[in-house]
Amino acid sequence: MTTNTPVASLRVTAPEAQEAYDTQALQQLDSAHYLHPFTDHAALRERGARVIVRADDVYLWDSDGKKIIDGMAGLWCVNAGYGRASIADAVHAQLLQLPFYNSFFNTTNVPAVKLAALLAQIAPPQCQHVFFTGSGSEANDTIVRMVRRYWQLAGKPGRDVIISRRNAYHGSTLAGASLGGMAGMHAQGGLPIPGIVHIGQPNYAEEGRGMSEAEFGLHAAGWLEEKILEVGPDRVAAFIGEPVQGAGGVIIPPATYWPEIQRICDKYDILLVSDEVICGFGRLGTWFGCQLMGFEPDLIAFAKGVTSGYVPLGGVLVGSRVAHTLIDKGGDFNHGFTYSGHPAACAAALENIRILQAERLVERVALETGPHLKARFASLTAHPLVGHAETCGLAAGLNLVRRKGQTAHDCEAFPSTQAVGMLCRKHMFDNGVIMRAVGDRMIVAPPLSISVAQIDEMVDRIGYCLDLTLEEVAARGWMA
Numbered sequence: 415m416t417t418n419t420p421v422a423s424l425r426v427t428a429p430e431a432q433e434a435y436d437t438q439a440l441q442q443l444d445s446a447h448y449l450h451p452f453t454d455h456a457a458l459r460e461r462g463a464r465v466i467v468r469a470d471d472v473y474l475w476d477s478d479g480k481k482i483i484d485g486m487a488g489l490w491c492v493n494a495g496y497g498r499a500s501i502a503d504a505v506h507a508q509l510l511q512l513p514f515y516n517s518f519f520n521t522t523n524v525p526a527v528k529l530a531a532l533l534a535q536i537a538p539p540q541c542q543h544v545f546f547t548g549s550g551s552e553a554n555d556t557i558v559r560m561v562r563r564y565w566q567l568a569g570k571p572g573r574d575v576i577i578s579r580r581n582a583y584h585g586s587t588l589a590g591a592s593l594g595g596m597a598g599m600h601a602q603g604g605l606p607i608p609g610i611v612h613i614g615q616p617n618y619a620e621e622g623r624g625m626s627e628a629e630f631g632l633h634a635a636g637w638l639e640e641k642i643l644e645v646g647p648d649r650v651a652a653f654i655g656e657p658v659q660g661a662g663g664v665i666i667p668p669a670t671y672w673p674e675i676q677r678i679c680d681k682y683d684i685l686l687v688s689d690e691v692i693c694g695f696g697r698l699g700t701w702f703g704c705q706l707m708g709f710e711p712d713l714i715a716f717a718k719g720v721t722s723g724y725v726p727l728g729g730v731l732v733g734s735r736v737a738h739t740l741i742d743k744g745g746d747f748n749h750g751f752t753y754s755g756h757p758a759a760c761a762a763a764l765e766n767i768r769i770l771q772a773e774r775l776v777e778r779v780a781l782e783t784g785p786h787l788k789a790r791f792a793s794l795t796a797h798p799l800v801g802h803a804e805t806c807g808l809a810a811g812l813n814l815v816r817r818k819g820q821t822a823h824d825c826e827a828f829p830s831t832q833a834v835g836m837l838c839r840k841h842m843f844d845n846g847v848i849m850r851a852v853g854d855r856m857i858v859a860p861p862l863s864i865s866v867a868q869i870d871e872m873v874d875r876i877g878y879c880l881d882l883t884l885e886e887v888a889a890r891g892w893m894a
């Protein structure tokens with residue numbers, strides 16, 4: 415076929431009145447015209463993209479009719495699950511009532527006002543104001559500008575350095591990628607931008623050898639104090655971190671880590687920023703991850719779960735210290751987006767949060783589904799390929815290893831060139847479960863609406879795919 419196939423011809427009605435798709439034609443058009451995020455396009459052209467056409471509850475269907483359990487909630491975002499007609503209805507009604515109006519020039523709109531007030535209710539009590547953006551990356555860009563503006567207004571314009579962590583993910587805009595600690599991202603495009611520095615991540619399995627978890631938490635938080643002293647305390651504006659690192663591989667810090675980070679930030683009068691784009695809206699069994707981890711941030715970035723991904727929305731919850739300075743002393747804050755407070759996005763968020771509350775999904779993660787996932791993941795460590803597994807709420811990760819050890823510290827990893835995680839991910843896809851590979855760490859973060867029975871279905875499939883991966887890896891002679 416040529417790339418000029420009329421798009422309408424790609425979708426035909428099958429005899430049984432089910433929609434049928436010409437997968438190959440879609441794949442060819444896709445590779446001819448569509449540049450995907452974080453994708454090797456030459457490799458994708460060889461393989462052809464998987465075309466997802468429909469979703470309901472915790473399941474996806476591809477264009478060949480294959481049903482897949484979505485262990486990643488889209489991309490950590492479909493917290494309420496798929497197929498929520500009431501969110502679609504709320505957006506539809508809002509589009510008819512007022513599809514768009516801006517919040518510049520002394521105007522506002524009803525859904526944005528209502529959502530701001532609702533967020534102030536569910537957020538940690540120090541956060542009573544919100545700045546809306548279109549995404550998590552824009553939320554973190556906003557934070558960079560907001561903390562620097564704050565210190566200008568506070569009479570300390572020299573405080574402009576933001577400390578972040580290696581292997582952090584804070585988005586893909588220039589500031590977001592700079593705050594992030596992904597070497598592969600920094601290598602493309604001359605990043606990080608000036609005034610952003612990084613410390614190590616609190617990864618006990620990788621860095622905590624010879625220490626208890628509690629000792630390691632304090633040790634890793636100590637890297638922040640070292641960096642502050644190196645940069646100079648009067649130069650540091652803020653520290654930013656994800657309560658649990660998501661894209662980095664579901665890295666769960668020891669319980670001692672965040673309270674010590676808070677103590678250090680307080681000691682040096684540094685703003686503490688929590689990137690809750692993944693942890694917010696119930697992922698860890700609390701509304702925000704900082705509530706589980708025991709710290710009180712000055713600023714919170716959110717996105718993803720706020721609308722369950724039905725439409726894009728992000729924002730910054732602003733604590734009283736920063737909010738009052740901006741409001742009382744700031745004059746114009748020269749920052750904002752056309753879609754800040756978009757009425758349809760805010761309508762989606764209002765209905766999404768109503769669902770999370772009405773179905774008590776956050777409490778269910780804490781009391782029922784989170785503990786069940788933890789138990790089922792712990793049982794996977796009996797598998798010959800699994801070195802160790804960790805969960806927090808409905809986020810979980812396990813490490814594929816060449817040789818198991820007594821503890822996470824004496825497992826032997828596969829050489830990264832063997833890309834065992836990618837092999838495993840392919841078996842998962844082919845067998846109807848989506849699990850993400852971060853190197854050889856396999857991670858899940860399913861919709862918060864997932865049932866206990868569906869967790870069993872997901873983990874059973876994961877176990878089966880681990881068997882297939884082991885067979886393949888053993889056949890290649892890669893096991894120790």
Ligand SMILES: *Cc1c(COP(=O)(O)O)cnc(C)c1O
Binds near residue numbers: 490550660
């Ligand atoms: C996804 C993510 C972002 C970026 O959000 P986008 O909506 O993709 O811009 C920022 N921080 C964290 C922790 C994320 O997981």
